[in-house]
Amino acid sequence: MNKCVQAGVLAVPVxxxxxxxxxxxxxxxxxxxxxxELIELDCSNLEHVTSSHIxxxxxxxxxxxxxxxxxxxxxxxxVLIRVLKALDLEEFFLTGRDxxxxxxxxxxxxxxxxxxxVEQFEISFSPxxxxxxxxRSDFKDYLRQVGLPDKCALELQSVFYETSANIAEHAQxxxxxxxEFSARRTETGFWMRFVxxxxxxxxxxxxxxxxxxxxxxxxxxRGLGLVMIKRMTNDIKYERRDNRYNVxxxxxxRNQR
Amino acid sequence: xxxxxxxxxxxxxxxxxxxxxxxxxNNNAHEMVEVxxxxxxxxxxxxxxxxxDMEFISSAGVGSILGSVETSREAGGDIVLCNVxxxxxxxxxxxxxxxYLTIKTDRQQSAEFCGxxxx
Numbered sequence: 001m002n003k004c005v006q007a008g009v010l011a012v013p014v015x016x017x018x019x020x021x022x023x024x025x026x027x028x029x030x031x032x033x034x035x036x037e038l039i040e041l042d043c044s045n046l047e048h049v050t051s052s053h054i055x056x057x058x059x060x061x062x063x064x065x066x067x068x069x070x071x072x073x074x075x076x077x078x079v080l081i082r083v084l085k086a087l088d089l090e091e092f093f094l095t096g097r098d099x100x101x102x103x104x105x106x107x108x109x110x111x112x113x114x115x116x117x118v119e120q121f122e123i124s125f126s127p128x129x130x131x132x133x134x135x136r137s138d139f140k141d142y143l144r145q146v147g148l149p150d151k152c153a154l155e156l157q158s159v160f161y162e163t164s165a166n167i168a169e170h171a172q173x174x175x176x177x178x179x180e181f182s183a184r185r186t187e188t189g190f191w192m193r194f195v196x197x198x199x200x201x202x203x204x205x206x207x208x209x210x211x212x213x214x215x216x217x218x219x220x221x222r223g224l225g226l227v228m229i230k231r232m233t234n235d236i237k238y239e240r241r242d243n244r245y246n247v248x249x250x251x252x253x254r255n256q257r
Numbered sequence: 258x259x260x261x262x263x264x265x266x267x268x269x270x271x272x273x274x275x276x277x278x279x280x281x282x283n284n285n286a287h288e289m290v291e292v293x294x295x296x297x298x299x300x301x302x303x304x305x306x307x308x309x310d311m312e313f314i315s316s317a318g319v320g321s322i323l324g325s326v327e328t329s330r331e332a333g334g335d336i337v338l339c340n341v342x343x344x345x346x347x348x349x350x351x352x353x354x355x356x357y358l359t360i361k362t363d364r365q366q367s368a369e370f371c372g373x374x375x376x
Contacts, residue, residue, distance in 0.1 A: 221320035
């Protein structure tokens with residue numbers, strides 16, 4: 001039987017109740033049945049790591065090896081990397097990664113490989129312009145701390161600011177509602193997540209017909225934020241969770257040039 | 258945080274220099290639009306925006322300038338940016354605006370572009 005060339009992707013559950021673990025293995029088996037060359041386990045939501053997570057990853061690795069399918073962790077947070085290193089499991093999960101498979105367009109040129117994971121940046125803030133400006137300043141300090149090149153840090157700051165401003169403008173948040181933001185460097189670049197309890201708004205569904213001169217002639221003052229966000233990131237994923245939260249995940253990949 | 262005041266200076270009849278400060282974002286973009294509009298309405302259509310202090314510009318900040326350029330040009334003037342840092346220039350590059358906007362090195366060059374003789 002010919003193998004499929006595409007990768008299967010599955011998220012590692014954050015909370016490992018019985019149902020979640022069973023569901024994970026069920027989906028994992030389904031992926032294996034499709035005989036992909038590669039299965040990617042998305043670890044981006046793992047904010048804490050327990051021995052159960054490690055057991056689950058180890059079991060997934062064993063199953064994939066039995067089926068001769070490559071397994072790769074995507075967006076592993078610093079805490080997971082540290083635990084895997086501490087348990088000497090690094091060589092099984094964190095080596096031999098095919099980073100050159102990642103698209104480098106608009107990526108971070110010159111970002112050094114991640115050798116010393118820095119803690120995740122997490123903030124919660126109200127959607128007003130002063131607060132967003134203050135948070136941008138805090139985020140800027142964090143980006144300096146993780147040692148990103150100036151241009152890449154500038155783009156990430158811009159993406160943070162524009163996305164926050166977009167949420168503030170479109171999500172119609174109620175008094176007291178806050179935007180949750182997490183970010184971290186990953187092995188492949190940089191990962192950011194916005195969560196807000198506002199009305200559904202999927203920025204990925206907005207088509208961009210941006211023409212600079214036409215924008216000027218038409219005295220266009222708005223809509224440039226989405227252009228910046230899309231041009232300054234490599235991937236944007238939107239999800240409406242529990243019919244209550246907007247979850248927006250933006251990634252910027254390390255350029256391999 | 259952004260500066261709340263945009264500094265204005267009349268350097269010649271019809272030429273005004275604006276300095277928005279360290280940031281031009283959602284906090285002061287509206288103010289920028291108002292200042293540029295009132296300057297144009299007063300018949301001063303050559304406007305130099307001196308970005309010597311600017312560290313950050315948002316899309317709203319870019320929009321506040323972009324949406325006003327044609328008004329000046331139609332009246333025979335222009336909006337000229339100067340002292341643009343690498344960071345601000347990068348945003349303009351990302352938005353493909355470098356060819357469209359008039360960007361000069363410094364105030365002197367900008368003033369000459371606006372017809373003010375050197376010296």
